[in-house]
Amino acid sequence: MLNELDWWLASQxxxxxxxYPFNLNPNPNGSPKRGNKYAALRDRSGLKxxxxxxxxxxxxxxxxxxxxxxxxxxxxxxxxxDRLGLDISPEKSKIINLREEYSEFLGFxxxxxxxxxxxxxRQKGEPQYVIRSHVKDKAIDKIRTKLDKLIYxxxxxxxxxxxxxxxxxxxxxxxxxxxxxxxxxxxxSSDFRPLAYSVQKSLKARLQKRFKTAKAVRKKRIPIHISDxxxxxxxxxxxxxxxxxxxxxxxxxVRHKYPMQxxxxxxxxxPKGRAYIHKRLEKVDMRVLHYLMRNPIPYRSIEYxxxxxxxxxxxxxxxxxxxxxxxxxxxxxHHKIPRHLGGTDKYHNLIIxxxxxxxxIHASNPDTIAKYKERxxxxxxxxxxxxxxxxxxxxxxxxx
Numbered sequence: 001m002l003n004e005l006d007w008w009l010a011s012q013x014x015x016x017x018x019x020y021p022f023n024l025n026p027n028p029n030g031s032p033k034r035g036n037k038y039a040a041l042r043d044r045s046g047l048k049x050x051x052x053x054x055x056x057x058x059x060x061x062x063x064x065x066x067x068x069x070x071x072x073x074x075x076x077x078x079x080x081x082d083r084l085g086l087d088i089s090p091e092k093s094k095i096i097n098l099r100e101e102y103s104e105f106l107g108f109x110x111x112x113x114x115x116x117x118x119x120x121x122r123q124k125g126e127p128q129y130v131i132r133s134h135v136k137d138k139a140i141d142k143i144r145t146k147l148d149k150l151i152y153x154x155x156x157x158x159x160x161x162x163x164x165x166x167x168x169x170x171x172x173x174x175x176x177x178x179x180x181x182x183x184x185x186x187x188x189s190s191d192f193r194p195l196a197y198s199v200q201k202s203l204k205a206r207l208q209k210r211f212k213t214a215k216a217v218r219k220k221r222i223p224i225h226i227s228d229x230x231x232x233x234x235x236x237x238x239x240x241x242x243x244x245x246x247x248x249x250x251x252x253x254v255r256h257k258y259p260m261q262x263x264x265x266x267x268x269x270x271p272k273g274r275a276y277i278h279k280r281l282e283k284v285d286m287r288v289l290h291y292l293m294r295n296p297i298p299y300r301s302i303e304y305x306x307x308x309x310x311x312x313x314x315x316x317x318x319x320x321x322x323x324x325x326x327x328x329x330x331x332x333x334h335h336k337i338p339r340h341l342g343g344t345d346k347y348h349n350l351i352i353x354x355x356x357x358x359x360x361i362h363a364s365n366p367d368t369i370a371k372y373k374e375r376x377x378x379x380x381x382x383x384x385x386x387x388x389x390x391x392x393x394x395x396x397x398x399x400x
Contacts, residue, residue, distance in 0.1 A: 001084065006054060007063065008079060013041065048072060053105075060105055060249050069095045084310040099129070108185055135182050143178055147199055147251065150174055154243055155206040159227040166342055168246050172230065173251035179233075184259040196239075196252025203241060203248075212242045228388045241270040283316045291328050304345035308333040311352045319354040321385050322376065332358040336392045351389070 007015075018037065028092050041047055048068040053060050061071050061076060073095055080086045102109040111132035118247040150171040157164040203211050215223055215238070226240070227248040234240060239250040267273035292312060296305040308389075311333065318325055336352050337343030353361070378386060 002054060002057065002059070004051060004083065005059070005076075005080065006219060007375055008083075009050050009052045009076075014038065016041070016047065058106060060103065066095070066097065083219045102134070104136050107136050107182070109134050109136050110185075131186040132187065134187045135185050139182070140195055142193060143251075144198060146174060147171070148202060151199075151202055151206055164244060165246070167244055168248065170338075172227070172249040175251050176229070176233065178251070179249075179254045182259045183254050188254055188256055192252050192254055196250065197375050199251050200241065204242075207243055210244050212245075214238045214240050214242075217242055227391060228384065256396065284313050284315050285325075288317060288326075288328055288331070289313065292331065297333070301345045304333070304350070305347065307347045307350050308352070310347060311350055315352050318352075319357060319390070321353055321357045321382050322378070323382075324354060326352070326354055330355050334358055334389070336363060336389060337391055353389075357386065360386065361393055 001189050009248055018041075020040075042064075048071060049062075049064045050060040050072065061072055063072055065229045068322060072091075073329055077088055077093075080088060098110070098112045100111075102111045110131055112129040113132045114127045153167040154164070157167050167267045182192075185191065185308070212220075212222060216222070219237065222242070222245060224242055224245045224247065230240070230249055234250060234253050239253045241248045241250065256282075289312060292309055297308065312326075312331065332353055335343045335345075336349050336351060339345075343349050356372055356376055360369065360376065363369045363372065376382075
């Protein structure tokens with residue numbers, strides 16, 4: 001519904017028609033470079049500079065001075081009411097100078113701070129501003145509440161969904177997901193430090209004898225299990241803690257990562273955007289894809305069969321372990337966490353593998369394991385990927 005708002009704001013600045021075409025040389029992705037046009041509009045037109053960032057019904061409008069901000073605030077408020085019949089939230093909507101105050105958006109709060117001076121270009125000698133962002137206080141409280149519940153599940157494990165192993169897996173998944181989302185905040189490491197202290201106190205108080213530090217594990221030579229995901233992300237850091245010998249993802253071990261923008265123009269809603277998608281699909285055998293579409297797996301959910309198609313396209317029709325191009329009859333959609341252990345048919349819990357790989361993942365007979373290992377001739381890297389999948393199916397099962 002707010003797509004109209006995006007285009008109305010764009011028409012006030014970036015999409016405004018000009019008599020002079022400027023130098024719109026194409027970018028590597030084919031889109032025109034608009035820097036010269038924007039510079040001219042900013043320097044000579046007298047127009048209000050407008051940039052809008054929107055996610056669903058949350059949006060921020062940025063401009064370069066207070067007077068323009070006031071005009072845009074009231075113009076946007078009136079436009080939403082007159083055109084779409086929508087009222088803005090008085091509590092959330094206000095004008096903020098980002099050089100002086102923080103603004104909140106999607107679980108973050110951010111402002112701009114000085115960092116040196118520009119050494120070249122039109123604004124040479126003027127202060128250079130960069131963003132400083134934190135995790136919002138309310139978001140920290142929600143994370144603490146969520147982790148408290150997951151620690152409770154580890155404290156009182158039950159059969160099935162909240163077994164000890166599943167409870168630890170759920171905790172680790174939550175921590176990794178939190179890190180993935182919030183690590184774009186530049187100050188995420190310092191924001192999570194008090195949270196990590198609070199979580200560790202809770203773990204120690206609730207789990208008591210089951211809870212061990214890295215130092216205690218080394219001193220008492222306690223046998224431990226560190227999953228490949230934990231090992232890859234956190235190594236064997238002293239921040240690791242263990243419950244019944246299984247490593248926990250450390251909530252305080254997180255660093256800022258600059259968010260990379262997705263390729264401009266890729267979307268399903270314009271001819272050009274669809275062309276980018278179709279170009280990516282050129283490596284996919286459409287004959288096989290159409291076969292999969294016409295032959296869904298019987299007695300499986302619609303979600304499962306839809307994600308099966310999406311994964312085949314995303315993996316370019318190749319096995320996720322061996323990298324071999326798969327043919328009809330050799331395409332198996334595997335649940336990383338089995339359904340009887342609480343796994344779902346969601347995209348992130350599925351993966352496309354060959355029949356031999358699928359059989360090896362689920363094999364328990366030593367002769368069967370040896371047979372398929374010899375047949376596949378896996379490299380060390382492929383073997384590591386396979387071992388990780390086997391570990392998710394059955395935590396105490398190995399390929400050795």
